[in-house]
Amino acid sequence: MIAMGDTMAHIQYSAETSPFLLQAKDFLVEARRLKPGPARNELREVAKVLRELAEFEIRFHSASDRDQRRSDQA
Numbered sequence: 770m771i772a773m774g775d776t777m778a779h780i781q782y783s784a785e786t787s788p789f790l791l792q793a794k795d796f797l798v799e800a801r802r803l804k805p806g807p808a809r810n811e812l813r814e815v816a817k818v819l820r821e822l823a824e825f826e827i828r829f830h831s832a833s834d835r836d837q838r839r840s841d842q843a
Contacts (some may be wrong), residue, residue, distance in 0.1 A: 787823040787826055787827060789820070789823035789826060793816040794816075796813075797816045798814050
């Protein structure tokens with residue numbers, strides 16, 4: 770989703786739109802198809818890291834949006 774500001778467009782990030790979260794979901798789907806073992810564990814670990822990146826991305830963009838709104842109000 771794109772929100773229009775005074776001077777430029779900003780992309781609003783959410784859990785639903787995070788490419789990291791979408792990739793994590795794909796890795797988990799693939800991991801569930803495998804039998805328990807090292808390959809499955811590796812895919813689950815990659816999914817975990819991607820979820821962490823998605824959370825960081827959302828927090829980062831939320832903070833950036835807050836800072837932008839504050840500077841617009843000043």
